[in-house]
Amino acid sequence: MNSQRRRLLAAGIITAAGAVFGAVAFAQPKEKIIHVTARKWAFLPREIRLKKGVPVVLEFVTADVFMGFNAPDFNVRTDIIPGKVSRLRLVPDKTGTFVFLCDIFCGDGHEGMSGQIHVVA
Amino acid sequence: MQQSIDRRQFLKLAGLGGVVFASGLAGGAKFADAADADFYFVQLSDTHWGFNGPAVNPDAGGTLQKAVAAVNSLNFEPDFIVFTGDLTHTTDDPKERRRRLAEFRDIVKGLKNKNVRFMPGEHDAALDNGQAWKEFFGASYYSFDHKGVHFIAIDNVSDPAARIGGEQLAWLKSDLATQAADARIVVFTHRPLFDLYPQWDWATRDGAQAIDLLMPHKNVTVFYGHIHQEHHQMTGHIAHHSAKSLIFPLPAPGSQPKREPIRWDPAQPYRGLGFRGVDAEVQKAEYEITEYPVKKA
Numbered sequence: 001m002n003s004q005r006r007r008l009l010a011a012g013i014i015t016a017a018g019a020v021f022g023a024v025a026f027a028q029p030k031e032k033i034i035h036v037t038a039r040k041w042a043f044l045p046r047e048i049r050l051k052k053g054v055p056v057v058l059e060f061v062t063a064d065v066f067m068g069f070n071a072p073d074f075n076v077r078t079d080i081i082p083g084k085v086s087r088l089r090l091v092p093d094k095t096g097t098f099v100f101l102c103d104i105f106c107g108d109g110h111e112g113m114s115g116q117i118h119v120v121a
Numbered sequence: 122m123q124q125s126i127d128r129r130q131f132l133k134l135a136g137l138g139g140v141v142f143a144s145g146l147a148g149g150a151k152f153a154d155a156a157d158a159d160f161y162f163v164q165l166s167d168t169h170w171g172f173n174g175p176a177v178n179p180d181a182g183g184t185l186q187k188a189v190a191a192v193n194s195l196n197f198e199p200d201f202i203v204f205t206g207d208l209t210h211t212t213d214d215p216k217e218r219r220r221r222l223a224e225f226r227d228i229v230k231g232l233k234n235k236n237v238r239f240m241p242g243e244h245d246a247a248l249d250n251g252q253a254w255k256e257f258f259g260a261s262y263y264s265f266d267h268k269g270v271h272f273i274a275i276d277n278v279s280d281p282a283a284r285i286g287g288e289q290l291a292w293l294k295s296d297l298a299t300q301a302a303d304a305r306i307v308v309f310t311h312r313p314l315f316d317l318y319p320q321w322d323w324a325t326r327d328g329a330q331a332i333d334l335l336m337p338h339k340n341v342t343v344f345y346g347h348i349h350q351e352h353h354q355m356t357g358h359i360a361h362h363s364a365k366s367l368i369f370p371l372p373a374p375g376s377q378p379k380r381e382p383i384r385w386d387p388a389q390p391y392r393g394l395g396f397r398g399v400d401a402e403v404q405k406a407e408y409e410i411t412e413y414p415v416k417k418a
Contacts, residue, residue, distance in 0.1 A: 072320050099321075104281050105247035106281065107213050107248065108211055108212060
């Protein structure tokens with residue numbers, strides 16, 4: 001096989017792979033992104049409404065200091081670092097109302113910094 | 122033991138709801154150097170000096186002094202006294218933090234017994250990684266021995282993420298390596314080492330690693346604070362006992378939607394507040410009997 005044929009063949013494989021990848025990506029429903037801002041000393045929004053089995057991506061920023069998001073009932077947490085966007089994928093596996101909280105001691109009002117996730121069927 | 126019974130009877134009558142606590146320290150350990158080594162210590166926790174909230178404690182500026190007076194009035198001198206964290210209520214102002222720590226230190230200087238051990242809580246230490254607290258009280262984790270019992274103070278609050286951390290866990294491992302498997306070990310810490318109720322932040326993120334290190338030791342008891350109420354739980358053979366607060370009580374874990382202080386009841390002032398006395402009782406002598414038959418020569 002000469003070098004030109006090898007280059008053509010390689011280009012074809014790459015194109016095919018790209019087509020397959022694109023088709024798969026296109027076939028997947030886009031996951032809903034929920035933006036959450038943490039600030040001293042509250043999450044906005046405080047209430048997050050989800051559907052059981054429907055994945056979402058939670059995107060966090062902090063308006064001031066280093067904080068954390070922890071939803072113990074779903075065994076997920078992330079740091080929320082100033083100047084960065086933190087992402088957390090969550091697929092609720094149960095219905096009900098569940099607590100989330102800041103798990104980084106962040107100041108005078110830290111202990112009241114919590115919210116609720118409501119999951120419906 | 123009659124003396125222990127007297128202590129209990131006395132403490133049930135002590136002010137601020139002081140209670141005695143049968144420590145559960147008994148184990149199979151041998152006391153080669155601790156003849157007649159029964160002893161008694163007092164645990165106080167979560168004094169939150171600097172807290173201001175008349176609806177939950179209108180005597181926030183006087184409760185600590187009452188506790189000091191109550192400890193001083195005990196008929197039985199404790200061998201030592203330990204404060205298991207949240208000596209002060211948190212503040213974002215470093216100067217105010219130091220002022221509160223200084224006032225706390227000056228008030229507890231009124232304790233007649235000068236053998237006092239201190240530990241930080243997250244209210245004291247989490248906002249500056251324990252810097253101010255250490256200026257007043259020294260190392261935030263340490264161990265010491267007393268009458269045949271090995272005491273270990275674990276700091277799970279100076280990291281605002283409530284981690285003990287790799288460095289301290291390595292120290293704990295090396296400290297425990299000096300102890301026999303049947304040594305009597307008492308751990309003091311602020312937050313529960315186990316996941317008591319993470320929804321209210323009643324946990325230590327890497328507490329399971331500390332428990333794993335303690336687990337090979339047969340006789341381990343943990344005394345902690347943080348949750349402002351008595352709570353008793355086992356993780357395997359390790360007993361964990363939380364103490365009441367000296368500022369306001371908190372509800373039982375998960376008993377209501379939010380972790381909010383229980384409001385002051387004028388009809389029952391200081392209800393739910395108190396401190397603890399712990400009797401460490403030496404294992405009674407045990408005799409293993411073996412019967413031998415007479416054999417024909």
